[in-house]
Amino acid sequence: MRTYWPKPLLVSNGNLATHLATHKKPFSQAVASSPRRTGPFKMPIKGQAFALFQPFYDMDDAKKGKVLIAPPQEFIKTFEERISWVDTLISFKIPRLKNLTTTEHATYMYIEMMKSFVAGSVFNDAELSTKPKLGGLPKTADYSLEERMGGRDWTYAGDTMTGWARLDNIYNLLTDVIKNDIKGDYIETGVWRGGASVFAKASIQALEPNSTRMSYVCDSFHGLPPGERNLDKSDKNWDHSTYLEVSSDIVANNFIKYGMLDSHVVFAKGFFNETMPPLSKKIDKLSVMRLDVSTCTRFQAFHLLLINM
Numbered sequence: 208m209r210t211y212w213p214k215p216l217l218v219s220n221g222n223l224a225t226h227l228a229t230h231k232k233p234f235s236q237a238v239a240s241s242p243r244r245t246g247p248f249k250m251p252i253k254g255q256a257f258a259l260f261q262p263f264y265d266m267d268d269a270k271k272g273k274v275l276i277a278p279p280q281e282f283i284k285t286f287e288e289r290i291s292w293v294d295t296l297i298s299f300k301i302p303r304l305k306n307l308t309t310t311e312h313a314t315y316m317y318i319e320m321m322k323s324f325v326a327g328s329v330f331n332d333a334e335l336s337t338k339p340k341l342g343g344l345p346k347t348a349d350y351s352l353e354e355r356m357g358g359r360d361w362t363y364a365g366d367t368m369t370g371w372a373r374l375d376n377i378y379n380l381l382t383d384v385i386k387n388d389i390k391g392d393y394i395e396t397g398v399w400r401g402g403a404s405v406f407a408k409a410s411i412q413a414l415e416p417n418s419t420r421m422s423y424v425c426d427s428f429h430g431l432p433p434g435e436r437n438l439d440k441s442d443k444n445w446d447h448s449t450y451l452e453v454s455s456d457i458v459a460n461n462f463i464k465y466g467m468l469d470s471h472v473v474f475a476k477g478f479f480n481e482t483m484p485p486l487s488k489k490i491d492k493l494s495v496m497r498l499d500v501s502t503c504t505r506f507q508a509f510h511l512l513l514i515n516m
């Protein structure tokens with residue numbers, strides 16, 4: 208084991224919101240003050256052009272927003288009660304759902320809700336579709352659920368541009384990993400607003416309560432590398448798209464918003480050629496890798512990760 212990530216300290220089960228709930232404080236209060244890091248932790252790690260850090264500890268308290276969505280165990284418990292009650296009031300439940308346990312059905316509800324939130328589809332007609340434009344600001348158009356399901360547009364108010372199908376894929380991969388007891392962490396390179404990583408973390412927490420799997424959230428948090436450093440022709444001029452520039456504070460707050468920021472979330476900030484070598488030295492095993500950048504950059508991130516592990 209070559210990792211130095213701290214075990215949760217104040218957080219008895221690795222989940223901030225559950226910890227807060229046990230302490231009977233509203234989520235938003237406790238998120239506002241970080242626990243003090245103790246022990247031999249080698250974080251944050253900073254280079255000239257990169258930083259590895261845990262926003263749970265390292266983010267300014269003043270910049271932390273509020274938890275808006277309770278974490279999975281709270282939701283699942285509430286939905287289980289609802290399902291158990293409503294099931295006594297009906298004469299027939301379709302087999303597709305009848306064959307699920309109450310917990311499985313409630314977990315399914317939580318995951319679907321999270322998917323709608325991070326993809327922005329929860330907002331229905333209040334959501335917009337953003338049409339990227341090279342060399343100019345994007346325009347908006349009416350949002351279509353069909354496009355969003357296929358991940359064929361960019362969200363306006365949501366937290367990921369991946370769309371439902373790719374989110375389903377993340378959930379299915381993690382289900383497979385957890386059901387088959389495969390060890391290893393989750394990494395995403397190219398996170399934009401962080402919604403897909405938040406969804407992955409929510410899936411892990413829902414499927415494996417008290418999980419100690421790490422989530423590595425890697426991005427420049429400043430868009431694509433400048434033109435002369437682009438590796439891929441298809442990246443040309445996208446470095447001028449401010450819509451792709453999302454700060455690490457916004458992404459960390461997206462984790463907080465869904466009750467998903469705990470000590471198991473590590474941000475690797477910087478271009479991949481700077482972050483992957485030091486980050487890979489910290490990673491023991493990966494179970495799911497999501498490399499959401501252009502083909503060439505994806506290969507670079509993958510290559511740098513693997514050769515250094």
Ligand SMILES: C[S@@+](CC[C@H](N)C(=O)[O-])C[C@H]1O[C@@H](n2cnc3c(N)ncnc32)[C@H](O)[C@@H]1O
Pocket residue numbers: 366367368369396397398399400401402403404425426427428429430431432451452453477478479480499500504
């Ligand atoms: C297509 S977006 C990722 C979408 C995201 N996975 C989601 O769920 O919506 C690409 C992201 O990769 C980042 N990026 C592109 N090239 C990079 C590089 N060489 N190093 C670091 N970040 C990079 C950009 O800042 C941007 O946030």
